[in-house]
Amino acid sequence: MKIAIVSDLHIGYERFRQDALRQARMALEKAVQVADAILIPGDIFDKRAPKPDVIADAINLFRDLRDLNKLGSEIAEFRGPGSIYTKFPIIAVPGTHERTAAGKENPLALLSLAGLLADTSESTTVIKKRSEKVAVFGLGGVPEEQVKSELQRLSPLPFPGAFNIFMFHQSIYEILPFNDSFIHYDDLPEGFDLYVCGHIHNRIETTVHGKPFLIPGSTVLTQLKDKEQGKKGFIVFDTETLAWEFIEIDSRNFVLETVEAEGATASKVASSIRSAIEKAVDSYDNPVVRVVVSGTLEKGSEASDIALQKLVSEFSGRAEIEIDLSKLESEGLGERIDQIRAGKLGNMSIKEMGMALLLDRLKAEGYSGRIDPQTLFSILSESKKEEAIKAVLELLEKEK
Template sequence: MKIAFIADTHLGLQKFREDAFEQAKMAFQKALESADCIILGGDIFDSKVPAPEILAQAIELLTPAKARKWEVKYPQKENGFPAVFAIHGTHERRTKDTINPIQLLEKASLLVNVHASPVLVEKNQERVSIVGIGGVPDEYFKSALSALNFSPAPDSFNIFIFHQTLQEFTPQVPNLASLENLPQGFDLYLCGHIHGRKSLLDGKLLIPGSTVVTQLREEEQQKKGFILYDTKQRSHKFVEIDSRPFIYRELEFTDAKLSEIENSIRSLVDETMATPAGKCNPLIKIKLKGTLAKGTNSCDVDACLNFTGCHLEIDKQFDGDLAQQKIDILRGLRESQASVKELGMNILRERLAENKCALDKPDELFDLIVDEPKKAAEKLGKEV
């Protein structure tokens, strides 16, 4: 059985909304041409409450799958569901007793939600069991795995899907789950959330990366696409999609003046633009490091930079540049919903600690405060 695994399409991404949709559309089209079924690894949407226009994009992507005649057999097929199996990601996670976007699409019969709900898929005497766990705050991943107690199905090729980071990916972050915490006995582990492509455990754990550039990080320079896995051969290949080229470079200076910085940027951009970029104008991010000459203000660097034929992002990280550091912090908070949430979560934890309130899941209370303040007050009143 050939299985397409697509993750992190981030429909509705504020900065690159058109890219997110067009590149997701290409991934879905290619998957429909080549796979017996499709698995979605979370963060299909960039928001837990997507706008109607973004929901319409998802419906447009999934409608051809619903119309297709699938050769595989699965329980939901007779009720009109396509062979598209999904979990929610961290961007889509909502509080208990609310509906997240993946659950909404399941109610519209556009996909099958396999969060803690295994599905058996069959074709030509082959049985594939698919189950997963949707994205949770990293600190709860271990306990969530223990509570759900996943185990492989007998006489089947078993696939486990999750949407988290692990200690092996980000060793600098304490108390993360590791590979050894994953449920044992599965034949294949598929992971979303990580935006760079990876293969671990001799190909038993696969990460396709995102289908769109989101965070402008160095590792996002990889080609975008999805994984096509053959369960009989126990092998996989990466299927590329056309995507906006992303180039990341770093420039380091010592006591640099504004003219030196701008000339270096222009030379680097001209050199990069000399290479054909394909159908889309490239996205170029240049990180500036080192020291500035006395009297030079990094905030003036952008003033004279204007390029056609590319999207240029300048990340100024000069030593001791306090003004720019403040601007970067504010810009990051404005552009990253995750950062804003983390800031709010930290404030909530501090206030709970000050008032000696112990809650099992403060993240759920935070989401409830954002979505339904009255219910949050009632919940807090009951638990304090």
């Protein structure tokens, strides 16, 4: 059987909402043409409580896939605590983005209740094509520190007489070695013929317990990290030959550029940023471009002197731009930080400066309110927004 693995669609992802839906559709429509079944190891949705129009997008997509009626296998058996309502072989688990409190339905479960796919959380779903059986055990995304105990509690076993797949959605220490709570490859249950994971947004192909371990990566750009510059797509695994291939989709291109300030003025650095973006725009149609600026600006220049908004609007419609100035330093910045630490800017204390700023703004706005600016300042500087509004309203009420 040919099994397509399509992961982390993030339908409803606000920043690239159209890309997310278009690329999810592209991947799944290609997958139904070439595979006998589709596995989705989590994060179909970007949020645990998507808006109704986002749920509608997903329903329309999965209903269209079912109506294409191309997948060559069907669900023959289901063993688990839940229930499924379809024989149509799209098998999924919820990801970390869809996770809800125990006993609460997540949006993936809604698609399963509607019979548009099979939620195989903590369950085994067996699909059949002629005499061949493929069994999929699924574990939805759980808090990292609970994975080991969940695996012990569930002790998933391979299904006799089938090609067995273990599907989950979790961080793995060998891939992301920075958190001790992440599980290791060796923690995964033995006896399965293929391990399929979501959660990590770039492609991983390795071996666990002597068997293939595959992560296709997300179908949409989300984190704007170095490793996301490759083409998006999905994996098709052949259970007979044990070979697999990555099938690319026409995903939006992402380019990460770096600019070194080298003690130049803000306007020189701005023009270097502009050239970096132009290079990307010349190479790709409407790419996502992230420019990371590092180094030090000329003395007297500050990061805020770089006209970012102007740069972004210059390329509007030709590229989606993100400029990261967090690694850029200004000469004399150290001194100013010391002053801020000492609670002083110039000869003024931070508090005096804040008060002066507020007075300026009030004057500019033509403020003639009944609360004196000193009182207003102390309310605003000492409370959170909601509390400040409440305090001001109470004060006004008292004065009436």
